[in-house]
Amino acid sequence: MKKLVQAVASLIIATSSFAGVTTISAKENTQAYKVEYQDADSIQSVFSKELHKKYANVKFKKKTKNVSVYESKNFKVTVTDLDVDQVGKQTISIEGQNKKTYAKKNAKVNVKVQDTTAPVITCEDSITIAQNEKFDINNYVSLNEEGTVELNKTVDTSNVGSITTTIQAKDKAGNVSKKDVTINVEKDFYQRIADAALAQVGVNQDCTMLVTNSLAAVGINFHGAPTAYLSLGELTNNPVPGDICVYQGHVAIYIGNGQAVHGGWNGCQTTVYSVQCANPFIGYVHVSR
Numbered sequence: 001m002k003k004l005v006q007a008v009a010s011l012i013i014a015t016s017s018f019a020g021v022t023t024i025s026a027k028e029n030t031q032a033y034k035v036e037y038q039d040a041d042s043i044q045s046v047f048s049k050e051l052h053k054k055y056a057n058v059k060f061k062k063k064t065k066n067v068s069v070y071e072s073k074n075f076k077v078t079v080t081d082l083d084v085d086q087v088g089k090q091t092i093s094i095e096g097q098n099k100k101t102y103a104k105k106n107a108k109v110n111v112k113v114q115d116t117t118a119p120v121i122t123c124e125d126s127i128t129i130a131q132n133e134k135f136d137i138n139n140y141v142s143l144n145e146e147g148t149v150e151l152n153k154t155v156d157t158s159n160v161g162s163i164t165t166t167i168q169a170k171d172k173a174g175n176v177s178k179k180d181v182t183i184n185v186e187k188d189f190y191q192r193i194a195d196a197a198l199a200q201v202g203v204n205q206d207c208t209m210l211v212t213n214s215l216a217a218v219g220i221n222f223h224g225a226p227t228a229y230l231s232l233g234e235l236t237n238n239p240v241p242g243d244i245c246v247y248q249g250h251v252a253i254y255i256g257n258g259q260a261v262h263g264g265w266n267g268c269q270t271t272v273y274s275v276q277c278a279n280p281f282i283g284y285v286h287v288s289r
Contacts, residue, residue: 037115038085040068047077051096051105074099087113087173118177119169120144128184131191133157135183137167147171155183189289190242192217197253197261203270207251210263210270211244214253220287226251232287239284247279254284 033049036042040060047070048056058070058077070077080093089112096105123141135157141149153165167179187195196217200210212223215232222232229244229251236243245252245260252260258275265271275281 033111036084037087037113037117040084041070042084043079043082044070046109047094047096050107050109051077051094055096084113087115089113115171115173115175118175119147119171121149121167121169121177121179123167123179123181125180126182126184128186129157131157131160131185131188133188137181141167141169143169143171145171155185157185160185160187188242189218190240190287193242193287194253194255194261198255198272200263200270201261201272203263204268205270206264206268207262210261211251211253214261215287218287218289227282230282230285233285234288235283236286237284240286242287244285244287245275246282246285247277248282250277250279 033043033046040063044056044058047058048054055072055075055077058072058075061069061071063069066081066083068079068082070079076097076099078095078097081090082092083090089110091108091110094107094109097103121141121143127140129135135155137151137155138149143149147169149167149169151165151167153163155163155165162182162184164180164182167181168176169178170176186192193214197210197214200213203210205213208223208226208229211229215222220232222229226246226249230246232244239245239254241254241256243254245254250262250264252262252275254260254275255272259272260275261270262273262277263270265273
């Protein structure tokens with residue numbers, strides 16, 4: 001990750017000419033340098049301005065403890081006490097060396113490292129959740145650094161529909177980034193089964209086809225004898241709309257308030273009727289997702 005930082009430098013420089021070692025005191029320099037946070041090579045602008053333009057092409061090679069080494073074919077720079085991962089004030093020393101002549105230049109720099117780049121938000125453009133599901137945007141977003149995430153609109157999951165809102169991410173330095181996202185609220189998994197059953201009222205079919213067609217609405221492809229539907233979930237004493245009512249020789253879909261959608265009624269008709277019917281009741285099956 002690369003981030004812009006501002007290095008505000010007050011320099012006291014000791015130099016030696018390439019012809020020999022001649023130390024002089026340099027004038028105070030208030031030049032402000034821009035380098036990139038968390039990119040070791042980003043300090044090259046300091047090398048070219050304070051050592052020589054020929055040092056502009058040196059590349060980071062290694063760091064041992066507090067010493068970083070940069071090199072090109074003909075030049076080498078040693079930097080002491082630079083930590084591009086640490087925001088705040090730092091005092092660093094740079095020493096440039098001509099590999100052919102061994103002549104050196106030195107500089108001591110006081111810098112202030114500041115994070116000025118906003119965090120990067122990673123999130124799908126569209127998120128789908130179930131009706132009445134507890135929604136937390138933090139479960140769907142990741143940042144490339146430590147920070148906080150919030151939405152500019154509250155997402156009401158009690159109502160089915162779509163809402164476009166904006167994710168706002170803020171890092172520890174106060175930099176902010178934004179991303180638009182659409183939240184799609186769909187009917188609850190079990191309610192979709194119940195609604196699919198109700199949509200079949202009046203259709204001529206047997207009870208197993210009613211249940212099979214209802215389960216297909218949530219992507220479950222299953223068909224069998226009435227008691228075979230017991231394998232699709234756990235028995236429950238607290239049924240919700242969308243649970244399967246299993247009987248001896250019969251099966252139906254519970255829709256709440258003690259009622260169910262039955263197929264194969266009065267011949268092959270699909271209708272709404274009480275859960276209680278002539279067939280001995282085995283139990284309610286809460287379908288596994």
